[in-house]
Amino acid sequence: xxxxxxxxxxxxxxxxxxxxxxIFREVAAEFEKPVLMFSGGKDSIVMMRLAEKAFxxxxxxxxxxxxxxxxxxxxxxxxxxxxxxxxxxxxxxASVEEAIKDGTVVDDGKTSRNRLQIGTLLHALEEGGxxxxxxxxxxxxxxxxxxxxxYSHRDEFGQWDPKMQRPELWSLYNGRLHEGEHMRIFxxxxxxxxxxxxxxxxxxxxxxxxxxxxxxxxxxxxxxxxSESEHNPTKQGETVEEKTVRFRxxxxxxxxxxxxxxxxxxPEIIEEIAIARVTERGATRGDDRFSEAAMEDRKKEGxx
Amino acid sequence: MDLLxxxxxxxxxxxxxxxxxxxxxxxxxxxxxxxEAVESTSKSRGYDYTDLALLTDGxxxxxxxxxxIDVAYRYFATPARKFIIADxxxxxxxxxxxxxxxxxxxxxLVLVDARQGLTEQSRRHAVILSLLRVPHLxxxxxxxxxxxxxxxxxxxxxxxxxxxxxxxxxxxxxxxxISALKGDNVVNRSEHMDxxxxxxxxxxxxxxxxxxxxxxxxxxxxxxxxxRPKSDAHHDYRGYGGMVAGGVLKPGDxxxxxxxxxxxxxxxxxxxxxxxxxxxxxxxxxxxxxxxxDVSRGDMICRxxxxxxxxxxxxxxxxxxxxxxxxxxxxxxxxxxTRVGRALVKDIQYRLDVxxxxxxxxxxxxxxxxxxxxQLRTTVPLLCDPYSKNRTTGSxxxxxxxxxxxxxxxxxxxxx
Numbered sequence: 001x002x003x004x005x006x007x008x009x010x011x012x013x014x015x016x017x018x019x020x021x022x023i024f025r026e027v028a029a030e031f032e033k034p035v036l037m038f039s040g041g042k043d044s045i046v047m048m049r050l051a052e053k054a055f056x057x058x059x060x061x062x063x064x065x066x067x068x069x070x071x072x073x074x075x076x077x078x079x080x081x082x083x084x085x086x087x088x089x090x091x092x093x094a095s096v097e098e099a100i101k102d103g104t105v106v107d108d109g110k111t112s113r114n115r116l117q118i119g120t121l122l123h124a125l126e127e128g129g130x131x132x133x134x135x136x137x138x139x140x141x142x143x144x145x146x147x148x149x150x151y152s153h154r155d156e157f158g159q160w161d162p163k164m165q166r167p168e169l170w171s172l173y174n175g176r177l178h179e180g181e182h183m184r185i186f187x188x189x190x191x192x193x194x195x196x197x198x199x200x201x202x203x204x205x206x207x208x209x210x211x212x213x214x215x216x217x218x219x220x221x222x223x224x225x226x227s228e229s230e231h232n233p234t235k236q237g238e239t240v241e242e243k244t245v246r247f248r249x250x251x252x253x254x255x256x257x258x259x260x261x262x263x264x265x266x267p268e269i270i271e272e273i274a275i276a277r278v279t280e281r282g283a284t285r286g287d288d289r290f291s292e293a294a295m296e297d298r299k300k301e302g303x304x
Numbered sequence: 305m306d307l308l309x310x311x312x313x314x315x316x317x318x319x320x321x322x323x324x325x326x327x328x329x330x331x332x333x334x335x336x337x338x339x340e341a342v343e344s345t346s347k348s349r350g351y352d353y354t355d356l357a358l359l360t361d362g363x364x365x366x367x368x369x370x371x372x373i374d375v376a377y378r379y380f381a382t383p384a385r386k387f388i389i390a391d392x393x394x395x396x397x398x399x400x401x402x403x404x405x406x407x408x409x410x411x412x413l414v415l416v417d418a419r420q421g422l423t424e425q426s427r428r429h430a431v432i433l434s435l436l437r438v439p440h441l442x443x444x445x446x447x448x449x450x451x452x453x454x455x456x457x458x459x460x461x462x463x464x465x466x467x468x469x470x471x472x473x474x475x476x477x478x479x480x481x482i483s484a485l486k487g488d489n490v491v492n493r494s495e496h497m498d499x500x501x502x503x504x505x506x507x508x509x510x511x512x513x514x515x516x517x518x519x520x521x522x523x524x525x526x527x528x529x530x531x532r533p534k535s536d537a538h539h540d541y542r543g544y545g546g547m548v549a550g551g552v553l554k555p556g557d558x559x560x561x562x563x564x565x566x567x568x569x570x571x572x573x574x575x576x577x578x579x580x581x582x583x584x585x586x587x588x589x590x591x592x593x594x595x596x597x598d599v600s601r602g603d604m605i606c607r608x609x610x611x612x613x614x615x616x617x618x619x620x621x622x623x624x625x626x627x628x629x630x631x632x633x634x635x636x637x638x639x640x641x642t643r644v645g646r647a648l649v650k651d652i653q654y655r656l657d658v659x660x661x662x663x664x665x666x667x668x669x670x671x672x673x674x675x676x677x678x679q680l681r682t683t684v685p686l687l688c689d690p691y692s693k694n695r696t697t698g699s700x701x702x703x704x705x706x707x708x709x710x711x712x713x714x715x716x717x718x719x720x
Contacts, residue, residue: 012307021588053576058533176708
């Protein structure tokens, strides 16, 4: 970051960074037990970097929580561990597999792992007694998210009520809670996909290598390119072929599609996104395709 | 590249969604999958046009009712600037939502329908933007295509609005004739209105000068978080994290810490891993002081000769945001910068009619979406400035202690 500007204006990236850091500090100061939801994807990595900066040279004063679907990309879990080691934060893993085993959530064979994350996450938040959970959601991702506050109130059931949102004025956030309630906090609400990539480039930070182009064995399903995996057996008529691809989002590998791409550096990715005609979720997220309000409905249930 | 935050206003029929849709479309910020979804929904509803409002109405209940319930934030960028739009609904709960959107806006965009001219609604929106001290205002005279791009119609609205604006505090006003539907003067200059010599809306948004809008004179640093690593490498490190709310801070500056009144000097300013030579709004930095004075969250670092006056008796304008009315003697929680306390409503001086600017001194109960001038007594002294001077140290929120909900937005006139 350039410290001094002749006209005392911050660049947009610096202004967004300043706003996010303000939010991190505010939550750390006002909430008893915050936790950062960390998937190892690009947005949550940017969040980790921002949290690192907010409290530097002290350590990040809260743990991080990953909801492991059991179907995560190994490359992503590896990056997760690097970040946790480097920053010396405590990692809590909430496993969907274990939640299924102990009956916290029910795997009926039809519900996606992504959806089973909801119950697993809520259970982990309750068990840890967390009163604030940071998430890397951005308002540009999806139309229901565009309505979400930076401080998003959740009731005792972890539910979001879009009609009862608190007005958010200036930078004065209201973190009042009743027993059993918690707040979801979205410090990078105002960032766009391009901002996230610009920031990753500027800060030169480590992200999982599946974001860069690589050879992968994939097959077509519902207009998406999915990875060949034991968790995702091909159906009749689906043929596996090797392609040069990369991912725009990371998540449950049975639902997260990749795109054909040769972008192998951050500038190449930025160039590709700048001219992309399809949103990152529209291109690659099977979970948003169930209905027009898929995201809203999941969020009402407690999805992050 | 810098960032411009703007809030839109205007009733639904003034073409706000169409305009936002066009700004997003023409800046290539709408993606094919989003457009396809909107097209197919429009078709399934039997519309013979693509309803761009469906792009912005993100909630199930909004789409069901065909109205915008809540503020939404949208993003687009041009090669010159990045923009955040606070898309505030024109319908129900207008004041509360407009106050929310305008609280962070650099610019307010009010739409009027050229056929209707100025309405009560347009005046009301201008009043609220002025009350919230949004430094730049654009009045977009829309639907010029429906009045044959008639210059005299534009001139009449121009004249009327300019006269009205003199009663308000609007430092910068631009009035632009447009057609959001046809694209006249939105991104490109219109071929139909060669009589108009001003900029297109997009050109104005890209170039409006906002650098001087923040107070760079009065140093204000509300302490947000004390950073004490207590690690071997940083054993004696003690820094105060916060966002600069006013002025320019430099190492070596003499400072005064409020409310304790202790003085010291700035030993250094850290921006994360780096030491920097100056900090100004809205930077989030960490300030270190030369002396080991007692400083904690809620304190304010400023200059000895230029400090806000700590006060517990606050005179303020407030916008009431909940259906349960505000009454004298009511007690509420208050959050001002990084301080929290309780506030007692000592007096409701008047209710401001945002349509006529009439001050109604009879009413002693303030309803939802109403604006009033009140006197508060607070449990903790607020380290405040008039809102007209500083939007950060001059603003506060009121919280209902029973429900935890934000019920009021306040703008300080003065503290005593």
